[in-house]
Amino acid sequence: MTDHAPALPPVTDRAAFEAELDKLRVREKAHTREGDAIAAARRRLPMVEVDAGLELTGPDGPVTLLDAFEGRRQLLAYYFMWHHGHPAAGQCEGCTWCGSQVRELSYLHSRDITYAVLCQGPYEESRRYRDFLGWDMPWYSAVPSLDRLLTGRRVGMMHLVSYLRDGDRVFETWWTTNRGVESVDNSYRLMDLTAYGRQEPWEESPDGWPRSEEYIRLSHNGRPIPHWPRLEAGHSDDLTG
Template sequence: MNIPTIVDRETWHAERNALLVREKAHTRAGNALAAARRRLPMVEVDASVRLVGAHGPTVLGEMFEGRDQLLVCRHMWHRGQGFEDQCRGCTATVWNFQDATYLEARGVTFAIWCEGPYDEFAPFREFMGYSAPWYSLDGIDSPGISDGWLTAYLRVGDRIFQTYDTDGRGCEAMMPALQLLDMTVYGRQEQWEDSPEGWPQDPTQSWFRRAGRPIPQWTRPGVTPVRGKDVQAVSIGPRP
């Protein structure tokens, strides 16, 4: 495993300051993109759609919880699979963002819309300790609702509008761990990154999982390895 070139502090400061110019330009470009997002038009969605949540079928307007804006993250679901076999990418995304306090202070409610049936994923939500409300997209086929991954909505009276959505790497906005890794010398250690020769890489992205589970699950009570396999205490629920 290679390491960066070793230099004196004066040389390091010169190199760092040169990079800082580019970082500030990147920040300003991000500000310009955010300004453009605020100027996007919006499109109306069907406000009568109901998603099943903790309190049963819930219309979109109720999901705003009295606020004017709603930000939704979509979560995949593998039917009939244990907790340990659910999407590693969705797990990483949602685990990295668990407190919407500051969004709520700006009038934005945050929620998870999951592809699976509510009764099937509700024990998973409880097991993971997620506090955000979860709703089921199961059986829903409605433009602007069933096709987004990170989607923003605005409520105007009884009408609801989609103002923005993104997918792919756009969802990294919810994953500060990746931005922090970008600040470290070895980065994310993924093959697509432009890194110097000899930098460590993990082509399988195995860091999302450890010993057969998404790594956050090992922080949950009752998760223990037995004979090299992952099991979950019976008190957590069936086949987690």
């Protein structure tokens, strides 16, 4: 960020402003309709069976992938990256960003969907990280079955995977990684509605707009951003127990 005041959009009268907004609205509506069409295509994808008995670790010990559905028909699983042996300050800023967006799950539950984190690290250590950040979503370690759960994909990256249950059988219906996981985010979506946007260097913005030198600015002073209010409130980030 620069120290001097950022540039400003040009000032106009209300009529000219509304005329320009009307032009943009055409593109926004087209974008919405294309998103609807993509979602419709996603619902028509084939699916592949996954071993429902693949082992996870939960608060009471070993459970299965089928157990993680909590009796619901669908499961959205976020595969949280984990840096083994690192303290809380060194854990994944991107996954912390994603986890911090997920709060109210009742709307998902009303559509027969369970949301859960399948962490790519050990249960006790990673669960303490969840507790430090004040999250309460279902949390499991996927370490016992990680290679099979993410077969053909790079382990150690963030992944969002959609599963469907048919009785005791489990099927994978869709997955994404990298910027695809922005589907869980609301902060960036809200930033995109503002004049200055995300303020990141990859964005196409007018000259003089504020921007960070970082590609994705999710940390501050060496920590993921959500750590700071939790530390200031007195919560411990000790992952060793």
